[in-house]
Amino acid sequence: MNQLQDQYEMSQAKVAETMFLAKNTVAVIEKKALEKMRLLLAERGISAEDILGDK
Numbered sequence: 350m351n352q353l354q355d356q357y358e359m360s361q362a363k364v365a366e367t368m369f370l371a372k373n374t375v376a377v378i379e380k381k382a383l384e385k386m387r388l389l390l391a392e393r394g395i396s397a398e399d400i401l402g403d404k
Contacts, residue, residue: 359367361375368375390396 361379362372364370365372365375390400
C-alpha cells in the first residue's frame with residue numbers, strides 16, 4: 350500500500366471510534382449504503398460483471 354491508501358483505510362471499529370459511534374452503527378450504515386448502490390446500479394442496468402469485468 351502507498352501512504353495515501355494507509356491514510357484513508359480504516360476498520361469499522363476505528364471509524365466508529367473516530368466518529369463517536371457504536372461499532373454496529375458503522376456496519377448498519379455500510380450495509381444501507383451498499384444496498385442503495387446496488388439498487389441504483391440495477392435501475393441503470395449495470396451489473397457487477399460490467400464493473401468487475403470478465404473473470
